[in-house]
Amino acid sequence: MTKKFDSVLVANRGEIAVRVLRSAQAAGYRTIAVYSEADVDTPHVALADEAVLLGPAPVKESYLDPQRILEAAARTGAQAIHPGYGFLSENADFAQACEDAGLVFIGPSVEAIELMGNKAAAKRRMLEAQVPCIPGYQSEDQSDDTLLAAAAKIGVPIMVKAAAGGGGRGMRLVTAIEEFLPALAAARSEAKNAFGSEELILEKAVVQPRHVELQVFGDAQGNVIHLGERDCSVQRRHQKVVEEAPCPVMSPELRAAMGAAAVAAAKSISYVGAGTVEFLLDADEQFYFLEMNTRLQVEHPVTELVTGLDLVDLQLHVAQGGALPCTQEEVALRGHAIEVRLYAEDTLNDFLPASGKAIAWEPPSGTGIRVDHGLFPGQMVSPFYDPMVAKIIAYGEDRATARRRLLRALRQTVLFGISTNREFLIDVLERESFANGEATTAFIAEEFPDGVQETSPQELELSIAALLHYLQGEESGLEKRVFEDALLTGSTGARAIDSSFAYLVDGDLQPVSVLSDGLDGYTMKIAESQRQLELLDSSRDGYLRVAVDGWQLDVAYRFVDQSTVALQSRGRAFLITNELALSAADRDAEGSGAVTAPMHGNLLALRVAVGDKVSAGDELAIMEAMKMEHRLVAQIDGVVSVVFGVEGEQMTAGAVVLEIESEDA
Template sequence: MRFDTVLIANRGEIAVRVIRTAKAQGYRTVAVYSDADGDAPHVAAADMAVRIGPAPARESYLDADRILDAARRSGAQAIHPGYGFLSERADFAQACAEAGIVFIGPTPDAIRAMGDKATSKRLMANAGVPMLPGYQGEEQTDERLLAEAERIGVPLMVKASAGGGGKGMRLVTDPAEVPDAIAAARREALSAFGSGVLLLEQALLTPRHVEIQVLGDEHGHVIALGERDCSIQRRHQKVVEESPSPAVDDLLRHKMYDAAVTAAQSIDYVGAGTVEFLLGEDGEFSFLEMNTRLQVEHPVTEFVTGLDLVDWQLRIAQGEHLTIAQDEVALSGHAIEVRLYAEDPTNQYLPAVGTVAHWDAPSGEGIRVDTGIGSGSVIGSHYDPMLAKLIAYGRDREEARRRLIGALERTRVLGVTTNRAFLADVLRHPGFASGEATTAFLGEHDFTGARTPSLRYLATAAAWLHRERERIAELRSPGFAGWTNAAGRSSMMQLCGNDIHLDRTATGLTVGIDGEEFHAQLGDRLTIDGATVDAVAVGTAPGRVLMAFPDLDLDLHDTLLDPPESAELGGSGVLTAPMHGTVTTTLVAVGDTVAAGDTLLILEAMKMERPVRADIDGVITEIASPGQQVAADDVLVRITSEEKAP
């Protein structure tokens, strides 16, 4: 079926990215949006936009009926699912076919075959794709799983057959821990995916995660388009991706190509997909899984191959032949991508919410930024917290790495906490720079420590706040701002617990902190000690400033006149939700006695789980229920201290 109108069943950066290529090809584009996304960039980018429901994803982006209805109302004959949401739902692809709408992706059968880990591993083993020793059988009794675990040995990985994202997954290094790991993985899998089916697999403790991009047409032609190294991960979620892999030579590359193409051909794969492998220290690789969609990290492949993968998705969906032969695929240069998230690495990667007060994406030679936000965008808790992808291309890996660090330093995002500094620290680390990092990298190196602003940064913030106060005073009393008959004017501030002394003279401002003095000029462009300040600042309230420096983002508030905090204050016993989310598990009940620090329940928000812990000793008098959806600041737990308990 031919089509000329494409509906993009997604949001954020991937929707913007698909719309860009589709419009360049002359297609009419249709965006869909929830109530949370009415003013989002992807809505403005499309030729037409259709509302599909309230903010919760299950009532909008995950509602197949609403998506299909939007396609009918807009006249779209094809749907591009992007990644996430409905992109790997075989029933959605089937529903599109039954509605006479082209699903821009693989067939429902191919999605179904690879959607279940156990099934996919059996299929790949039969096709001759390299596998780790394991068990993917249908018999799921504890006795059978324990027997298979003993056969495989440790280290052992226990995995949920359904789903992904690290849920229902346990690494076991002690045989005595196998029963508990099986029970915990099954319990988590049932809660997250509705299926307790598990598979067992020999674990590699320090592998690389290397994946092969494949592309297939409806006529049986499949090619491999290079590899991507995605070894920098936390909680099984990718953080940094690059192509080519520093660990793969031409001989190994072509072996992996052959395995990936075999995997795709064995299920008659059509469209863009990714076959993921684990690469051991001995150079042997084994099948991990196949993603039957466009990957988040596809831009690095586009850089090194010179191909537009969305362009080819559209062409293949139109029934065109794939005109590229395998021996015509050549990799040129090097590309690295990082994912910029609204999250706080110093607080267990807690997703952040808020309004983007300022957004300025970097540019420059070899730099690409895929984003779906802008200044004023509201970052809520209903969706994945990724704000943008920053990709750098270079003639070699080192040039790409330098360019990406520079791009991160030039990125300006204020109003929400991000992992920008964390990403730059990872790229600067000698272990990454050497190309030797494995999936154990973030476990071996800690980049989550709190970053203390330098005295120079504090002086810069103090000078900016002082300049703002003078500006406001001038507006209120033109010509009299700061008037005094003394030779100069002195004042104080307190930032980050530091007492700051300010002396204003006719020639500038002297800022004194902890025995050091800095001299500021308060013109249109702020300077400190004669050097122009490389920072962006936004004032959000009197005495408060958000500042983005190349290596650090700050949210500073002058606390000089704030009431002192009591050193005697302890926990309140009333625990509230830090953001919108769903209670997935409760570990205690009303009447239970708990101690400060005990985990009471698990809250899932923005695809991440956050434990909620007791802040005092006492007795549980109220607790939210599993499955309960909560808004920010809703009460989750009430604890009565032991002294007050009846």
């Protein structure tokens, strides 16, 4: 008999914890949050009716510690646990521990999690259920010789995948058979580190497919339905970037066929709750089973928007034995929804995860806009967790409307203090192939072959930055002192005051001068050009409305320090530093041979020791941060002179890992 409950503990953090808490509270449940020491002052903690401290920031001592979560449930009298996604959401041992403790685990059965959590076992079951599968190898013999023989039989290109996990970790594409064994070793290492298992599967690589997934739902009465599909083809390193519902190329006939396969997959394991069956769809409308995720997906909001269903509320309902509220025939898809994932990452530095303080956070709003996030202004974005800080979703009556609304929402989004992928997302949505619904999994490689290119501030941004620095000085009394000095030297009138600034643009120092008329008008001189700025409105802290030569526009800004201002206008953001305010010490570090940690993280491995000779480009160390491995390489030729880093220890961003003495020295 299924147990009823009236209280829910959410064993997760960030935006998904907030999202689950809201639905649970709306349905009348008492809600409990859990948190680490790094998450004391976060929205999910503030939102919950009660919250329990788990432990230190590292996930193994907090969110990934089942015993601490079960103790939190016992302490608060929680009757059910919702795992969100990530962390313990697909951990069969945790689901079993919840059951053993008399708690309702809001998810599928332990057996379903175990079976679908292993790609090899899942694929074997799907073949038995006659679900179309990609040719490959998924047997238990994991020796190099056996896998190499299987790879030769399958033929390149071939995908090597971790059997126990997903998200691109433990995954390698092999295009030549001689590359297979090195790829195998790398995939094994990453899989073991990420999932605790070295088991791998092999699959024939489907060239430039679409990644299309079906949302399925089952109840304890044996009913299973699908809620339509989501296209998740826009990916970077197998991590989804953009998701939408419905798929732009879906026909009713193809949806029926894929939906039937997804339902068959779920029924073959007696699935209860929310799940996602993922497929690869080729240009000939042939589709192949990829994997099944036995949890709520990050991208579930687009399905909610086109179906009108609250999937979390539905999870709570079926977890207590309730029957699905509709039949397959009653499921209707209306309109179109597109979601993007806003990540804290440095797109100009190979998308390395970023951390830091959100000195400004203004999520967008408007017709058809939904933002799922777990961020307060002033909050620290921790290096210990996944770098996704928000999901921004737009709904429209048609795809074109949804895309336009999403673009406008991204241009309105303000997040200063942390590097993000916001402008990269804008670039993705603006590409003609995406607008036409033509994106496949090859989209980012094709559209961004040279990576993300830096956008330099132009005269408009430099003028606004100079105005902001001028106003900053005026507020601190600096401009008043300059004005008084001008009077003492015989100058008359405010226009005699010429404040100078200098900004580095593409390696060149660009001087800018500001002359005030004493009211709200300013003359800006840059190189040989001159423009007029008028300050129209500065009543809202951190925002200006200015007129530039009669052209009015809004500007969001925050001062990072005395010399640097972050500003955003027309969707583009810049960090602009007044070089005249910098000391020489701030600019002398290049070429020292110091190898520093690019972000907070764990030093997994050191590849060199003191006295080793290295060349530029050599791999020196491997760090892990935000669930990804990052390789540190030498920037100069030389000899390792000192090593500060210790394998297995956490390092802060900017900490020196080791130093190389240049050959010239």
